[in-house]
Ligand SMILES: Nc1ncnc2c1ncn2[C@@H]1O[C@H](COP(=O)(O)OP(=O)(O)OP(=O)(O)O)[C@@H](O)[C@H]1O
């Protein structure tokens with residue numbers, strides 16, 4: 001083995017340990033470290049593309065079953081602003097939001113727990129210049145990219161089925177990524193407190209009712225006021241509002257609130273996750 | 284100075300794993316930590332690897348403080364942890380390439396180094412295997428290969444040869460020896476005396492979180508043992524009583540469950556004297572003193588049974 005004196009063979013983008021330019025300090029998203037983590041996951045999924053395809057199919061099946069099937073029985077109904085929508089038009093964006101949530105949560109909870117506790121993957125990563133925050137950012141970025149593929153497929157199906165009324169829908173893709181960000185961040189942070197697989201029951205316990213009752217399958221106006229006030233502040237409701245307003249082209253302040261809500265949730269989650277990973281593994 | 288530690292301490296909850304040790308390792312040196320289970324070797328190695336914060340005392344690696352420059356330090360270290368932390372979801376080859384990428388190597392550079400390392404640890408034919416399908420010794424070799432992917436200045440090896448067959452072990456020693464000649468600083472832990480004697484310029488013997496002796500293998504033997512040792516085996520249970528009858532024949536006699544050790548500068552003579560007294564051990568053997576004897580002397584225990 002020869003030992004080069006100069007550091008030839010290095011990427012132009014420096015590793016976290018290397019000298020960091022001002023640009024990288026200001027836009028940490030472009031720093032190399034966490035992309036290495038993304039790259040590792042990409043390598044893995046290149047082989048598992050079949051899993052990838054079935055993951056795309058699942059929400060579409062839901063849409064067909066509930067939207068078209070149940071929608072046939074329910075018929076059109078009137079929104080708060082007086083406009084009429086078919087049931088499947090109403091429910092499709094909510095499905096989109098819910099599947100973004102589920103995908104991100106799956107990656108960020110089970111996936112991360114497995115890698116952290118059983119595979120000891122992060123211990124190995126932390127022996128390199130990578131830092132806890134690169135791991136948190138990398139895993140969350142990966143969850144977003146993967147989720148974006150699923151969402152894009154779903155949106156295409158929605159368009160093909162004629163369920164989209166507005167050009168605002170092009171923003172639905174970033175919107176689902178934001179939903180993914182919020183849930184991946186929060187999920188990863190929570191996962192660092194999990195002691196065993198049983199603890200994940202608590203996640204299901206929180207997600208299942210949220211999925212069913214966050215104005216996913218019927219308008220929030222169905223609830224009595226006190227219940228509505230609670231449901232309005234669940235993260236999934238925020239995501240559903242965002243997607244639904246884009247799909248129906250009825251954008252309001254609600255959407256802005258949702259963006260801020262989800263961005264804060266994701267950022268706090270990601271920060272907590274990277275702090276916790278440092279605490280747990282660097283001991 | 285590549286590594287410099289003063290009064291280094293580490294505890295986990297109530298357990299004090301490292302109780303204030305001083306260690307200095309200079310560039311190009313091969314340095315060893317020798318000690319029984321739980322001595323605090325791995326805890327020390329993890330602090331040096333900049334993945335475990337120091338509780339008290341000072342630690343400098345490559346002239347930097349691991350608390351503030353962990354990432355920069357790790358960029359120049361190669362680490363082979365005691366327990367393999369290979370990426371089970373990736374193939375053998377991918378393990379090396381991806382690890383190289385973590386260090387910021389370009390893809391081309393990472394794969395050319397990966398091939399080189401695979402050839403060295405003789406895993407080229409297994410390049411496409413899943414890590415899970417490798418034997419324990421092969422995994423160990425892959426771990427060593429992985430630790431070299433960034434061409435480190437300092438190589439930290441925590442029990443590198445545990446689980447290797449004798450041939451693989453000697454090959455690794457040879458490889459480490461060559462790395463050392465290229466100027467790489469080696470820091471390793473081991474339970475094996477012969478490994479420590481073969482590889483280490485200098486070593487410390489740790490027990491219970493403290494350093495009980497330090498020096499080159501020869502210095503340690505000279506300071507803490509006689510030149511030769513006569514091993515006598517009597518029947519089970521007889522060793523204790525026989526010890527009194529031979530006590531005057533050596534500088535010091537150690538009683539182990541299965542044998543007596545007579546420390547003397549002339550082992551042959553002691554052996555003859557035992558014979559002359561018609562004590563008839565089941566077997567008797569004269570050998571040179573080793574680090575094992577040093578360890579026994581210092582701690583009253585054997586290192587490996
Ligand atoms: N993560 C940890 N949490 C709690 N205790 C720990 C941890 N790591 C090490 N210890 C304790 O610290 C002490 C020293 O352990 P260490 O692993 O450093 O020993 P060692 O010399 O490497 O032993 P071995 O030869 O068995 O590898 C032991 O008592 C061990 O139980």
Ligand SMILES: [Mg+2]
Pocket residue numbers: 324325326365441
């Ligand atoms: Mg150890």
